Structure formats: C-alpha cells, structure tokens
Amino acid sequence: MKFYLKCNEAAHVCDKTQYNEARFLDKLRLKMHLLMCKLCRNYSKRNAALTKNIKAANLKTLTATEKQQIKNRLEQQSFDK
Amino acid sequence: MEILNPEIWVDKYADYLYNYTIVRVNDPIVAQDLISETFLAGLKSKDNFKGEATERTWLISILKRKIIDHYRKINSKKGKAEVHISYKNEDSEGDWLEENAADPFDKTAEDQMENTELGLAILACLDKLPEKQATIFKLKTVANYDTEAICKEYNITPSNLWVIIHRARKTLAECLEKNWFN
Structure with a gap:
C-alpha cells in the first residue's frame, strides 16, 4: 500500500470526503498530499465551498414518482382538451 | 428562435420551479399543483411564446401569475384574511409584545432570501x-x-x-x- 497519492486520486478522495464516504486512512493521505500540492489545495477549497453552498441553499428536489405524477396529469389533461 | 420542447419540461424544469414555489407557498402539495398548472398553461399558450426569453424564464413568468392567483383564491374566502393574535395558551403571562417579537439574532429574512436565490443559481x-x-x-x-x-x-x-x-x-x-x- 503506497502512501503518496497522485493528484487525480487526491481529487477522488476529496470528492468522497464531501459526502462523508472517505476512509480515515485516505483522508490522512489526502491531508499529506494537500500539504505538498497547491493545485489540489485550491480544488479542495472550492469543493468544500460548493458543499457548504449547496447545504446553505437548502435545495429541494421532487422525487421520480412526484415527477411522474405531474407528467401523468399533463398527459391526461391535454387529452381531455 | 427557441423551440419549445414540452416533453422534457418536467425533467428539466420541475425542480427549479419547485424550489421557486416552495418558498412562496410553503406547502409541498400546493406547490406541485401550481407547477402542474404552470406546465399546462404553458402547453396551451405555447404558440404565444416568441422566443424572446429562455424557456425557463417564460415558465417562471406563468408560475408567478399562478402563485398570485392562488393567494387571491385563498384570501377571497371570508374571514381568512383576518389575522388573530392571542396568547398561545391560557397560562402564559408576561409581556405580550415582547413574546411575539421576532428574535433579532435568529436567521433574518434577508439571509433566507439570499439562500433561496443561491439555490436557484445552483439549479440554473x-x-x-x-x-x-x-x-x-x-x-x-x-x-x-x-x-x-x-x-x-x-x-x-x-x-x-x-x-x-x-x-x-x-x-x-x-x-x-x-x-x-x-
């Protein structure tokens, strides 16, 4: 098991961290990589900011079934006309 | 000129319209009804679409009307427009006005408005x-x-x-x- 991550691997771990799915050891490796790599530091910062913004925005989405319901309603009503 | 594509409207715009509506009517069921009505009205009047705005902007302009209509409808029922303020329960005492004033350290309306706009920007x-x-x-x-x-x-x-x-x-x-x- 190697300890140093490449940039694309670091980005992958960073993405996972945004969803709390990175393993502890990977997070440690990411921290080490970020110490050495400025580009990845930038990416990591932006990525974290994006996560924060999405949380702050409190987005809501309709589920697939709700969307299907709307579609059905549209179809029905346009047939009635 | 833009061409309308009603088949993909729901997949493409439903979430955007929903987030726009939900902060204005604060009821998921009503919001979904309003969105269906908006799409329907859009279908009916799609010949009037001049292509001056994007599809989304055009749909939002219809949705705005629908939301206004919704409030007109619920306010036209008599007595509903009155606001009653009283103690939450019999036993509570103290300064009535103070208890009913908004907490200045709570999230302000401005914060929330900004967050809603941020949400729409993300969806866009x-x-x-x-x-x-x-x-x-x-x-x-x-x-x-x-x-x-x-x-x-x-x-x-x-x-x-x-x-x-x-x-x-x-x-x-x-x-x-x-x-x-x-």
Whole structure:
C-alpha cells in the first residue's frame, strides 16, 4: 500500500470526503498530499465551498414518482382538451 | 428562435420551479399543483411564446401569475384574511409584545432570501450539465441517495459514479464562481 497519492486520486478522495464516504486512512493521505500540492489545495477549497453552498441553499428536489405524477396529469389533461 | 420542447419540461424544469414555489407557498402539495398548472398553461399558450426569453424564464413568468392567483383564491374566502393574535395558551403571562417579537439574532429574512436565490443559481448552473450528470448529481447530493442505490438504478459502477460526480462538481463550482460570486 503506497502512501503518496497522485493528484487525480487526491481529487477522488476529496470528492468522497464531501459526502462523508472517505476512509480515515485516505483522508490522512489526502491531508499529506494537500500539504505538498497547491493545485489540489485550491480544488479542495472550492469543493468544500460548493458543499457548504449547496447545504446553505437548502435545495429541494421532487422525487421520480412526484415527477411522474405531474407528467401523468399533463398527459391526461391535454387529452381531455 | 427557441423551440419549445414540452416533453422534457418536467425533467428539466420541475425542480427549479419547485424550489421557486416552495418558498412562496410553503406547502409541498400546493406547490406541485401550481407547477402542474404552470406546465399546462404553458402547453396551451405555447404558440404565444416568441422566443424572446429562455424557456425557463417564460415558465417562471406563468408560475408567478399562478402563485398570485392562488393567494387571491385563498384570501377571497371570508374571514381568512383576518389575522388573530392571542396568547398561545391560557397560562402564559408576561409581556405580550415582547413574546411575539421576532428574535433579532435568529436567521433574518434577508439571509433566507439570499439562500433561496443561491439555490436557484445552483439549479440554473445544473442546467448546463448533461442531463444524466445533473440527475445523478442531484440524487447523490440533494436527495442523499446511497452510492449503491444510484449505481443499481443507472447500472453503472461506483467508479463511474464518482467520475460523473467529479465532473459535475467541477463544472458547478466554476459556474457558480462566475454567476454568483461576481
């Protein structure tokens, strides 16, 4: 098991961290990589900011079934006309 | 001139319209009704669409009317427009006015308004992604689906999923930096 991550691997771990799915050891490796790599530091910062913004925005989405319901309603009503 | 594409309206704009509506009517069922009515009205009057605005802007302008109509309807019922303020229960005592004043340290209306606008900006940026990317990103990030569940649904491997998420996040971050922070 190697300890140093490449940039694309670091980005992958960073993405996972945004969803709390990175393993502890990977997070440690990411921290080490970020110490050495400025580009990845930038990416990591932006990525974290994006996560924060999405949380702050409190987005809501309709589920697939709700969307299907709307579609059905549209179809029905346009047939009635 | 833009051409209307009603078949994909629901997939493409339902979430945007929903987020726009939900903060204004504060009731998921009513919001969904209003959205259906909006799409329907759009279908009926699609010949009037001149292509001066984007589809989304045009639909929002219809939706605005629908929301206003909704409030007119519920306010026209007699007595509903009155506001009654009284003690929450019999036993509570103290300064009535103080108890009913808003907490100044609570989230302000302005904060919330800004967050709503941020949400719409994010959704508008999502429009720029390929459809599949946007859907998967929304499932993962907003609806908080498990990685496995999404992989099963779309028949992809986890590493496929993370590539999609990575691309989506990169585009989104760039788009937001351009449209929101400046």
